[in-house]
Amino acid sequence: MDASTNQIISIAGILVAALVALAIAHMQRKQIRQVELYRQNPEVGLKPPLHPITRFVVNYGLVAICPVLSLIYEFSLSRPVTRLDVLNIATNVSVLVTWSLLSVVHFLVSGAMKDILKTMRSFDKPPKS
Secondary structure, eight states: OOOOHHHHHHHHHHHHHHHHHHHHHHHHHHHHHHHHHHHHOGGGOOOOOOOHHHHHHHHHHHHHHHHHHHHHHHHHOOSOOOHHHHHHHHHHHHHHHHHHHHHHHHHHHHHHHHHHHHHHHHHHSOOOO
């Protein structure tokens, strides 16, 4: 089966739209839980959720921003491409790809570890008589 470029772009568009919708729904649920907690105990206070761009910068910081800015700079130059430019672009792209793969692995491993710890704690409880 050979996927054309239009099909890949369509699938990517659908996936991005779905991920954005899920992220917005998550933030809304988090805000609703906080409002309910505030209604039960006003001393907690209300803290608005961070903007998605702010969350991205706080979570990932310079690891993602530096290679992106470097790539933007490289592509904005209007001069002949040298070997050093090619090396710089390849290095920045490899940093971004490696970083994104490690982020996914970290997310999966941390989720698995949470499940394992939860299961282990359930075995530590004494049986009810």
